[in-house]
Amino acid sequence: MGCWAKLKSSGWVYPTAVLSLYGFFANCRVAEPFLTPYLIGPYKNISEEVVTNYLFPIWTYSYLAFLFPVFLLTDFLRHKPLIVVQGFFLVTNYILLCFAPGLASMVFLQVNYAVVTSTEVAYLSYIYSVIPVENYQRATGYLRSAMLAGYTFGASLGQVLVSIAGLDYFYINAITLGIVSMAFLISFWLPMPQRSLFFKGRNAAAVGAQSQQDGPKEPVMDRDEVGSGKENMEQNGSAGWCSGENVVTAGRLLWQSFKESYSSRNLIYWSLWWALATAGYVQVFNYIQLMWDHIEPSATSSVYNGGVEAACSLVGAAAAFSVGHIKVTWAVWGELALGMFSAVGTGAVFLMAFTSSIWACYAGYVIFKSCYMLLITITTFQIASNLSMECYALTFGINTFIALSLQTIITGIVVDEASLGLDIVTQFIIYGSYYAAISVLFLIRGTYTACMNRRHPEHTETKEQEANVEVISAECF
16 A cells, blocks of 8 residues: 555656556457458448448548547546546447447447547647656657557457457457456546646636736746646636636637647648658558458458557567667658658558458558558657647647548548448559658658758758757747
8 A cells, every 4th residue: 555655656657657557458459450350240240341431431530520629628628537538438339349239339339439539639648747747758658668568469369369269259359348448447547637738727827828928937837747736726726717718828829839830841741741641541550451351251261460460560669669779860861761661651552452362461561550650650759859748739639630631531532432432452552542642742852852951961950950959948838
């Protein structure tokens, strides 16, 4: 009991440990790599065409509808309630998969899962509201590792249960239900943050508004301060949260953060790749199981989806980890790297589209996902290193919203049965062409940047010096 109390009073260790534990169990979804075989199999008995062209697009549309309101609610309610909501909807997700019959229940499942994915922003930004700024980097590493470990363990366990134990998909979903129920219970252990990024409470809002008129001053609340006790409770009292003054000030802070986030041309280019590439990646990720089932039907052959997803996580993690040990002047070569590795990803998508070998398709997916994880790590680092965490949270939300909007347009035109409703092979040809366009765009831009650096190397030195200053002192408000 004494050790537990000491852990809770340690400032950053307790919330990081609990959130990491939650992240592990919430992402340890043993049944997720086998969702498509389960839906089109005897338990749900839904045709592949209905799953492709009707069911999965509902998730995309619902996710887009929820994302921005949930982003604002996350900050307004101070993160923890949204994490609890995510845990609850994860539980109902697998209750529906296990026990709800009929197509209508699977339609509701897609809406339900959209709530789960839209509340991911609460998990990713919670920790920055409860720990000191000097522990951000370590905590972020632990949280990312917990998510990866949970996903890899879950996918590996699922493959073992399917291939070695010969367990039915229903029981794998039931096991996943028990695991995510643990995540839901753990979410209640998280401490409630005493501050938010934008909704500051009545007193803080008033001071924040005054400070913007008078010029830069001391922050209303120290960013290193976790905050506890009567003073913080009064400052963030419920009466002040809903006041018109607070809402106006929050809007002003959001706008100021937006301008800070996209004030640099280089940051805009990195964000552009993030949005474009993520839209294509999520589309491939969502429909890859249908491609695998098309090449080698799960009803008549062995399924290795879990093993492939686990391999992707490990290879992708190794690629992402290597970024921290590569000495590259990203201001010069970063855009060219985006173009080159996007070209590799393009080839991998075309391989998946045209091959008739399931193993070649598996290999193409591993290459594609690994390239994306490598590049998104570089992109995240480049953006986050030039912004404070408040600005980064907003940038993350905006980039994700743009990516999801693009993905929704692609889904509405290419996938939805109400429009083209294309078959899975034609879809992947289009996804490969989409990635080819991204690759060409950044190869041209990267080549131009590299050539300009050879002509005017002093510009790169200036940019690096400015970046170093921004890393130390960048503040949004």
